[in-house]
Amino acid sequence: MEKLTRALSLWIALSAENLGITMSPGTGKIVDEANINADANEIKACLRDWSEMLQEAHKSVGQGWAVRAMAVVERMRRALGEIVDSISMAVQPKAEYLGHGLAMVTPEKIPEAWSITLFSEELVRGGGCSFILSSYLRKLDKALRQQGGGHMWQIISSGKPGAQGWVVEVPDLMSVQAETYDRPTILLANSLSGEEEVPPGVVGVITPDAPDVLAHISVRARNLKVFFATCFDADEFENLGRYIGKAVDCKAAGDSVEIHEIDGKQMGASVMDKIGAALSNVKISLPTPAKFSRFAIPESGINPDVTPKVFGAKSTNIVAARRILPDWVETPRSAVVPFGVFERVLDHCDNKDIAGQYHQAVKELHKVNEPTAHLRKLQGLVMSLSAPAELQDGVRSALRESGIIADGELEGGEWEEAYRALKGVWASKWNDRAWYSCKKAGIGAEYVQMAVLVQRLVEAEYAFVRRPTDAPCDCCCVPGGGNSRTWVFMGAAGNPHGESFLRERRRDVRRGSGGAR
Numbered sequence: 001m002e003k004l005t006r007a008l009s010l011w012i013a014l015s016a017e018n019l020g021i022t023m024s025p026g027t028g029k030i031v032d033e034a035n036i037n038a039d040a041n042e043i044k045a046c047l048r049d050w051s052e053m054l055q056e057a058h059k060s061v062g063q064g065w066a067v068r069a070m071a072v073v074e075r076m077r078r079a080l081g082e083i084v085d086s087i088s089m090a091v092q093p094k095a096e097y098l099g100h101g102l103a104m105v106t107p108e109k110i111p112e113a114w115s116i117t118l119f120s121e122e123l124v125r126g127g128g129c130s131f132i133l134s135s136y137l138r139k140l141d142k143a144l145r146q147q148g149g150g151h152m153w154q155i156i157s158s159g160k161p162g163a164q165g166w167v168v169e170v171p172d173l174m175s176v177q178a179e180t181y182d183r184p185t186i187l188l189a190n191s192l193s194g195e196e197e198v199p200p201g202v203v204g205v206i207t208p209d210a211p212d213v214l215a216h217i218s219v220r221a222r223n224l225k226v227f228f229a230t231c232f233d234a235d236e237f238e239n240l241g242r243y244i245g246k247a248v249d250c251k252a253a254g255d256s257v258e259i260h261e262i263d264g265k266q267m268g269a270s271v272m273d274k275i276g277a278a279l280s281n282v283k284i285s286l287p288t289p290a291k292f293s294r295f296a297i298p299e300s301g302i303n304p305d306v307t308p309k310v311f312g313a314k315s316t317n318i319v320a321a322r323r324i325l326p327d328w329v330e331t332p333r334s335a336v337v338p339f340g341v342f343e344r345v346l347d348h349c350d351n352k353d354i355a356g357q358y359h360q361a362v363k364e365l366h367k368v369n370e371p372t373a374h375l376r377k378l379q380g381l382v383m384s385l386s387a388p389a390e391l392q393d394g395v396r397s398a399l400r401e402s403g404i405i406a407d408g409e410l411e412g413g414e415w416e417e418a419y420r421a422l423k424g425v426w427a428s429k430w431n432d433r434a435w436y437s438c439k440k441a442g443i444g445a446e447y448v449q450m451a452v453l454v455q456r457l458v459e460a461e462y463a464f465v466r467r468p469t470d471a472p473c474d475c476c477c478v479p480g481g482g483n484s485r486t487w488v489f490m491g492a493a494g495n496p497h498g499e500s501f502l503r504e505r506r507r508d509v510r511r512g513s514g515g516a517r
């Protein structure tokens with residue numbers, strides 16, 4: 001464990017040094033400094049928490065120590081992944097631009113295409129001790145689980161129960177989002193984010209990744225009775241490869257999973273096939289997209305009874321709840337950036353060039369089989385939008401009227417950070433899961449609008465998470481730490497569509513070991 005601490009310390013130092021080189025002569029910033037600072041703070045918090053765990057272990061390893069240590073390791077793994085992903089996303093487009101440009105003008109046609117594709121991956125694997133830390137985390141994960149930090153298997157969805165299907169290996173679940181399997185299939189997915197859909201025809205998913213039980217795919221798997229399990233033992237997961245191309249039966253057996261080969265003729269139609277057949281003739285009727293009304297609405301203007309609505313259910317529910325709750329139950333002050341604001345900002349004269357590129361990219365998106373690059377382009381264009389003065393004035397006015405900010409707040413750098421968060425919500429319209437979900441449902445992009453609920457996070461000693469009724473447990477709470485300000489209320493995790501939160505961020509925010517951000 002002390003080796004992990006040394007590796008982590010060295011990795012932090014080298015990462016800070018590498019990420020500090022954020023400027024490229026003549027081209028500006030390579031990596032967003034705001035992302036760098038956030039990632040650096042997260043890694044420092046991981047090191048601080050791990051050092052505390054080591055000091056406690058030197059005295060005595062009490063009951064629950066391994067569980068808490070596993071939480072720190074999971075946080076390290078997430079932080080490592082976020083940093084690696086941010087560097088890759090920043091560097092790879094430039095590597096492809098330069099690489100393909102050089103290949104066109106050099107007689108030897110170098111660099112070769114494969115080296116261009118792998119450039120950012122090799123960069124992050126070879127620098128900053130990321131590979132070393134990843135290896136230590138993998139070994140430590142197994143050791144902690146053996147010490148009582150968790151079982152080698154986690155059953156997220158037991159299926160109907162279990163599952164029978166042909167085993168197919170995929171590098172990641174996102175790569176098969178557009179696939180439809182014509183026979184019951186159990187996927188061995190080497191990685192997943194938790195935001196994916198279950199592809200049609202899939203009756204089971206086994207992965208070494210550990211998504212949250214409230215992640216989108218976890219909820220979908222339980223609702224669809226799809227077997228979904230995480231295997232934390234890398235060797236055991238690798239051994240599952242012997243079933244690739246074969247029909248198997250897999251089911252939960254206590255804290256483990258039993259898998260054995262069967263005759264493929266024994267299997268019937270999958271749950272997804274039955275649902276697909278039942279919904280084949282269903283027609284979706286969509287409302288007309290909302291027109292622009294105003295840039296922001298204070299809480300006093302959020303009327304749950306008015307129609308047509310220019311904001312989503314979260315905005316109306318929080319106001320409706322306040323009407324019936326006793327005075328001693330406090331709820332956060334709210335304001336909303338309603339439907340139609342994004343479209344008005346996009347059409348503003350300051351964003352004329354971006355709007356042209358945006359509409360062209362939307363047209364091109366419908367013509368491609370692999371949408372990932374086009375979706376990233378659309379997200380980048382949304383994040384490049386300038387803020388009209390009317391938007392800034394409208395948002396500040398609504399937040400002041402709602403008591404969310406005081407005079408003089410949300411100026412300068414504070415506004416830039418808040419506007420970046422607002423654009424992030426708008427850009428989420430073009431994430432992979434949203435695109436695939438809408439495409440499968442036959443919903444055009446022009447019908448998808450985003451309203452943004454704005455709240456100041458309530459400073460609380462404990463954070464409570466109320467889970468949907470189909471989740472394994474009903475309710476949990478964890479102590480808050482540092483200067484964290486959180487408010488998670490019933491329903492926030494259960495419905496990912498329609499509205500999102502723009503929340504105030506604080507310096508030196510620390511998450512509890514099992515808490516939710």
